[in-house]
Amino acid sequence: MIAASLGTRPFHFQDCQKGALDKVAKWMKTNHVQRCINHPLQQSRAKNEEERRQILENYAHYEGRIDRFCIVFPEEVNRPGKCRAPFLAPETR
Numbered sequence: 105m106i107a108a109s110l111g112t113r114p115f116h117f118q119d120c121q122k123g124a125l126d127k128v129a130k131w132m133k134t135n136h137v138q139r140c141i142n143h144p145l146q147q148s149r150a151k152n153e154e155e156r157r158q159i160l161e162n163y164a165h166y167e168g169r170i171d172r173f174c175i176v177f178p179e180e181v182n183r184p185g186k187c188r189a190p191f192l193a194p195e196t197r
Contacts, residue, residue, distance in 0.1 A: 118148045120155035125162045125170055132169070141171045149174065 117124045119142065132140055150156040163172055 119144060119162055119172065120148065120150050120159050122158060122162070125166050128170055129166060139169055139171070141173060143173055143175075 117127050119125060128140060128142065131137070150159055159172075163170060
């Protein structure tokens with residue numbers, strides 16, 4: 105996590121909860137960080153369509169400041185060009 109690499113105490117959050125990125129934005133302001141990339145742990149990835157929508161809403165609020173990347177595991181890809189990862193929009197799965 106970026107917080108740990110800057111010598112601050114690391115923290116955890118679930119980006120599928122409403123307002124979860126507010127904690128990140130507050131940390132960014134305190135530490136004079138302009139942009140942050142979040143890597144969610146597997147257990148905090150969206151498990152359903154409602155959580156996926158909340159994640160998209162949370163990140164849209166901080167567009168250009170807080171980004172997210174996620175590793176797609178081999179078992180989440182069922183054939184070339186198609187992914188069943190829950191965090192992707194249905195049209196890209």
